[in-house]
Amino acid sequence: MALCAQRKHLEDAPPTTPMPQCQSSEDHDSGPSASMLRAAPAGDAQRDLFTPPMWDISTRDSRSMMDVAVFRLSKRDKRPGETIHYALADGYIEVKAGPDGMASVWDYDIILMAISYLTEAMNRYRDGRGEKPTRLLRPSVMEILKFCRRPSGGRQYEELENALDRLKNTSLKIVRTRKGRNGRVIRMAEGEGLLSNYRVLSYAENGVVASVEMEIPSWIYREVVEAQQPEILTVHPDYFLIEPGIGRYLYRLARRVAGRGRARWSFKLIYERSGSTGTFKEFCRMLRKQIQINDLPEYVLTEEPGKTGPMLVIMNREASPDELIAMVEGDDVGLELEPD
Incomplete structure (x- = not known):
């Protein structure tokens, strides 16, 4: 009962009505499509007995960043070295891309996994059923692919490291202004990558990834773990499709x-x-x-x-x-x- 109460405190539950799924176009600027949703990968709804259950947790997102694209929306246009500037009523947000390109909305699936993991871990911690989570996340590759509802095989293992590169080298700068107690205007600026650090171990002879370690950025950790009332929303599982x-x-x-x-x-x-x-x-x-x-x-x-x-x-x-x-x-x- 305590866990249920904590989940209600952290999030709004989404409806579970399944949506139609069919193959869609590759990019947002491509030709006509009968659906925005791609087909789910084979075995998507089946548990893998050899895979830990991290992929099976509910998907969550940070409410504070859901109305601004802190990533590129195109698969083809990598946008290396570019900056996106969003003007807000009390400041602005800047998204700066590294030389390898800006993180994409599909790369951001990994950040959704981090937010979801922290939220689930905090639910268990507040319920007395687990330790307080740290910023280190060590998922298996299969967990990542399962969570993001992507098929295994092909170039997925190679693309994972490229996605981690883009997330680490895409920085977020948030500037806000507010009035202080003495009436003076205070300006606060903070910046950090979409991902702080990562480590990937793979086999040199074939490139197959053996393990992944990610350091969740402090701005996400503060929002989910340290905030009195985390602004976290549940995302429909078909979002990944x-x-x-x-x-x-x-x-x-x-x-x-x-x-x-x-x-x-x-x-x-x-x-x-x-x-x-x-x-x-x-x-x-x-x-x-x-x-x-x-x-x-x-x-x-x-x-x-x-x-x-x-x-x-x-x-x-x-x-x-x-x-x-x-x-x-x-x-x-x-x-x-x-x-x-």
Whole structure:
């Protein structure tokens, strides 16, 4: 009972209604697709008796970063050495890429695994059933692939090390301003990589990875382990099957701002928060394509006109009519403006 209470304190549970799964396009800017979700890998729903159960825990994400793309959304455009700048009401966020390229939204699956592991470990710790977690995470390669719902074999082992490189060398700088007790404005700046450090041991003759060790960045550790009320949200397991990068960004945005109800965001603000390098016109075209496909886990996407341009309406598939009416009559319209 204590564990259940702790989980309720840390997170919102997602609906478990399965979504249709079929093969989708490789990148967010590729041609027509019947679905945003790729097919689940073979044996995805089966436990592996020789694999520890880390892959079987619920997926969680940090609410504070779910409405901003701290990664690139394209598979093809690596964006080495580039910087994305996001202006906020009380500061800004900068994402800086290393020489090997910026971490992608698919690389970020490893960070989701770290957040999920810490949350699960803290649930057990607060319930008196485990030790307080440290920043070191030592998953097996199979655990990583299972958790991220990716097939084994092929180039997955080689790509894992490349993903760790990009995560370590993509830095996040967050600058916030606030008024101090004496009335003076305080500016706080902090920066760290999406991943602090990693170590991979592999067999030289064939490149097969033997073990992986990752150091979770301190900003994630503080949010999950040290915060009084961690802002952690559960992510639908079919998130990992969303193939286009823009689809993944839209799901994370929807999970944060709509939750179990409804929200509206302007196309312009979504474009600015996505870090897209294309034109606004092209982004609108891709966004309308996702609205037409409309098979995100948990959420329905529609478009409607707004005061400053087109609006994306995000609605939870299981929201009751009474909840939606209350939101339309309440604060929902305010999301047409800058939400921060």
